[in-house]
Amino acid sequence: MSRLNPFAKLPGLNTASVLLVESEEHFQQSLAEALVEETSVTVNVRLAKSFPLPIENDESRPRIDLVVFIINLTSELSFQSAEASLKYLEPGYFLGKVCFMVTNARSSSVPAERLDAVRRLAASLHCPLLFAEEQTPQGVTNAAERLLTILKAAAGFVPFTTPLYLSNLTRCTLPPDIDQPSFD
Amino acid sequence: MDSSGEDINDMVKKDDAPKGPSGQKETSTADMLRIKQQMSNQCFEMEVHLNAGKNRRSCSTSEAERDYSDHISELERVKTLRFNQTLALHRMQMWHAMEEKIKTNDPEADALRAVNQRCMALCCRIKQIQQETRLLQDEITELQKKRLEMKRLTHEKMKEMEDLMSRKEHPDTEKYKAALEKGQTNLEKYKKMSIMAQNVLRGLLLACKINWLDDPKLRHVAMTLEEFPITD
Numbered sequence: 100m101s102r103l104n105p106f107a108k109l110p111g112l113n114t115a116s117v118l119l120v121e122s123e124e125h126f127q128q129s130l131a132e133a134l135v136e137e138t139s140v141t142v143n144v145r146l147a148k149s150f151p152l153p154i155e156n157d158e159s160r161p162r163i164d165l166v167v168f169i170i171n172l173t174s175e176l177s178f179q180s181a182e183a184s185l186k187y188l189e190p191g192y193f194l195g196k197v198c199f200m201v202t203n204a205r206s207s208s209v210p211a212e213r214l215d216a217v218r219r220l221a222a223s224l225h226c227p228l229l230f231a232e233e234q235t236p237q238g239v240t241n242a243a244e245r246l247l248t249i250l251k252a253a254a255g256f257v258p259f260t261t262p263l264y265l266s267n268l269t270r271c272t273l274p275p276d277i278d279q280p281s282f283d
Numbered sequence: 284m285d286s287s288g289e290d291i292n293d294m295v296k297k298d299d300a301p302k303g304p305s306g307q308k309e310t311s312t313a314d315m316l317r318i319k320q321q322m323s324n325q326c327f328e329m330e331v332h333l334n335a336g337k338n339r340r341s342c343s344t345s346e347a348e349r350d351y352s353d354h355i356s357e358l359e360r361v362k363t364l365r366f367n368q369t370l371a372l373h374r375m376q377m378w379h380a381m382e383e384k385i386k387t388n389d390p391e392a393d394a395l396r397a398v399n400q401r402c403m404a405l406c407c408r409i410k411q412i413q414q415e416t417r418l419l420q421d422e423i424t425e426l427q428k429k430r431l432e433m434k435r436l437t438h439e440k441m442k443e444m445e446d447l448m449s450r451k452e453h454p455d456t457e458k459y460k461a462a463l464e465k466g467q468t469n470l471e472k473y474k475k476m477s478i479m480a481q482n483v484l485r486g487l488l489l490a491c492k493i494n495w496l497d498d499p500k501l502r503h504v505a506m507t508l509e510e511f512p513i514t515d
Contacts, residue, residue: 106332110325113318191332255324256317259362261331267355 101151105191108162115254116143116161117246121169122180124148126202126233130169133243140256142247149180150187164254165262166192167246169200169231170217172209178217185224193224195262196253199271200229200242221271228271481508 117134119127124146131144143161152160166188171177181199188197199221204214221228229245232238249269253262342350385392385399485508488495495501 106329110322113314113321255321255328258320258324261324261328263328263331264358 101154101157102187102189103150103152103163103166103192104189105163105196110162110164110255111141111143114141114143114161115165115250115256116145116163117165117167117250118145118147118163119167119169120147120149120181120184121171122149122177123171123174125171126169126231126239129233129236129239130231130243130246133239134247134250136243137247140251140254142250150184152187163196165196165198165246165250167198167200169202172201172203172213172217173206175213178213182220193226195264195266197224197226198229198246198249199226200231200246202231202233204230205232215277218271218273218277222273225266225270227266227269484508 119130121127127146131146134142134144145160145163168181168184169177170181199217201214201217203209218228227249229242231242233242249262249265251257252260252265255261257265381395385395484504487493488505493501495505
C-alpha cells in the first residue's frame with residue numbers, strides 16, 4: 100500500500116500543487132478552473148476521485164503541497180470515501196497540508212449528524228474545515244480564494260508561516276454542545 | 284492494481300506566463316527573492332520534520348493538549364514581540380531617512396520641510412488649546428464646588444428653621460396654660476352669677492307686674508334678659 104508522502108519529491112520553484120479529491124467529481128472541475136486563474140504563483144491542480152492514486156502517474160506527479168477533500172453533505176458515500184482515503188496519506192500531511200471542504204451544507208435534506216461527523220473528523224485531525232457553495236460562480240470564486248490562502252501558506256509563499264502554524268490557527272474546533280440535539 | 288474502481292489523476296493547467304524573446308520566463312529580482320524565500324520556507328519545514336522524532340516522550344493526550352496550547356501562546360508572544368520590535372526598527376529607519384532627506388536641498392526636501400512646519404504649527408496650536416481647555420475645566424470645577432457649598436448651606440438653614448418652628452409652640456403653651464385655665468374658671472363663675480341675678484330680676488318683674496314697656500331704661504334691661512339661656 101503506497102502512501103502519498105509530502106516530502107518525497109523536491110518542491111517546484113514558484114509553483115504550488117494542490118490535489119482535489121472528490122468522489123462525485125462535480126465541484127472539482129469548476130474549482131480547479133478558478134484556482135488556476137491565480138497569476139502571482141503557478142498553481143498546479145490535480146484531480147482525483149479517491150485514494151489510492153494510480154501508480155502509473157507517480158512519476159509525473161509533482162510534490163503535492165495541499166490535499167483537499169471535497170465532501171458533499173447530501174451523499175453519505177462522499178463522506179465514507181473521504182474517510183477511507185485518509186489512510187493512504189502519510190502522517191506528515193496532517194500537519195497542515197490537508198484541508199476539508201464541504202458543499203451543500205445549507206440543503207435541507209442533509210441530516211445534522213453528517214455535518215457533526217465531518218466536524219469531528221476535521222477536529223480530530225486538526226485540519227481546517229471550509230464551507231463552499233458550488234452552485235453560483237461567485238461561490239466558486241470565493242471558495243477558490245480561501246483555498247488559495249491556505250495553499251500559499253502550505254507551499255511556503257507566506258514568509259514566517261509554516262502550514263503547521265497556520266493549521267493551528269485555522270483548525271476546526273468542536274462546539275461544546277455538539278452532542279446535544281440541534282434546533283430541528 | 285486498482286482496487287477501488289476508476290482512480291483518475293487528471294491535471295488542469297493553464298498556459299505558462301508570457302515568455303520573453305529567448306523563450307525563458309522573465310523573472311525580476313523581486314520574483315527571485317520571493318522564490319528564495321519560498322525555498323527557505325520549504326527547507327525549514329523539512330528540517331522540522333527531520334527533527335520531529337528526536338525529543339520524544341510518552342504522555343497522555345490531555346497533557347499533550349495542554350502543552351500544545353502553552354506552546355502556541357508562547358509562540359504567539361514571541362511573534363508579537365518580534366513584530367513590535369521590527370516596527371520600532373522601521374520607524375527609526377524612516378526617521379533617519381527623513382532626516383537625511385531634509386538635509387539635502389531637493390524640491391522634495393522642500394515639500395517635506397513645508398509639511399514639517401505645518402505639523403509643528405498644528406502641534407503648537409493643539410498645545411495651546413489643551414491649556415485653554417484645562418483652564419476652563421478648572422473654572423468649571425470651581426463653580427461646581429461653590430454650587431455644592433451653597434446647596435449644603437441652604438440645606439442646613441432649612442433644617443434649622445424646621446427645628447425652630449417645631450420647638451416654638453411648646454414653651455408658649457406651657458406658660459399660658461395655667462393662666463388660661465384660671466381665666467376659664469373665673470368666666471364660668473361670673474356667668475353663673477349673672478344668670479342667677481337675671482333670673483331673680485325676671486321673677487321680680489313678673490311677680491310685681493311692673494310695666495317695663497313704657498320706661499325705656501327698664502325695657503332695655505328686660506330685653507337683655509333674653510340673651511342668656513334660662514338655666515335651672
